[in-house]
């Protein structure tokens with residue numbers, strides 16, 4: 001159907017799209033509901049390498065947040081999904097919609113990027129897999145071509161002794177978009193040395209970004225408080241925030257520093273447990 005009407009906007013939960021239409025930010029001549037496309041609604045795999053976790057684009061935030069395997073093996077993703085909007089929002093909002101809307105503050109983008117997710121795109125021409133790092137091209141834009149849908153996300157199963165966490169700041173207790181969001185995935189060696197750390201930052205650049213210099217500070221070292229403080233400060237330097245009505249550049253950098261340290265502590269704790 002999308003090939004016949006490539007101008008139609010795919011409608012998943014509608015929690016972005018319908019709001020944008022009502023507020024006159026978008027005018028659509030056709031919507032294509034994905035609600036009953038069962039191929040988009042599955043969760044499978046992910047228990048241990050090499051079985052990657054596969055999440056259909058139409059899976060709701062409610063299901064992701066409540067999934068026992070995601071809570072255990074991918075806690076950063078479960079946490080991010082569980083923070084989105086309200087109960088009503090999470091019942092409707094899908095992970096595919098969150099990514100395809102491509103807001104710099106989308107809460108599932110940092111954890112999925114930190115877990116090295118691939119986006120599988122489908123059209124009548126076939127399927128292609130794109131690393132999530134290459135999926136976003138700017139605020140509100142992605143590599144999706146007309147007539148193409150996001151089908152699913154493929155997320156490699158974490159190695160043993162891997163922990164993860166997502167920390168975000170919003171000015172209210174709930175129902176607000178992230179001023180800063182930080183996801184961390186950490187793998188420890190048996191002696192607790194950090195074998196690999198992946199840190200991603202949301203809402204501080206046109207798309208979610210990796211904090212590669214902060215990761216290099218951590219790799220091969222023991223996770224002492226002074227090291228985590230150094231990583232937080234380096235991550236703050238890697239952020240590229242803007243001044244806007246919600247926060248200043250200086251405040252956003254401060255938040256990156258603090259939230260990176262918080263997320264690292266949580267991720268290291270759950271890697272050890």
Ligand SMILES: Cc1cc2nc3c(=O)[nH]c(=O)nc-3n(C[C@H](O)[C@H](O)[C@H](O)COP(=O)(O)OP(=O)(O)OC[C@H]3O[C@@H](n4cnc5c(N)ncnc54)[C@H](O)[C@@H]3O)c2cc1C
Nearest residue numbers: 012013014015016017084085093094097098100106107150
């Ligand atoms: C009250 C409220 C609170 C919110 N709080 C948060 C929050 O805390 N954090 C956050 O990140 N977001 C938040 N949002 C935004 C929104 O809920 C999420 O981004 C949500 O995940 C969007 O998913 P959806 O299924 O509703 O997408 P839709 O609105 O249906 O679609 C969004 C966009 O993606 C496209 N699309 C959807 N699925 C596909 C697909 N499979 N392939 C190709 N294109 C597709 C649509 O055409 C549209 O352009 C909030 C929204 C509301 C209304």
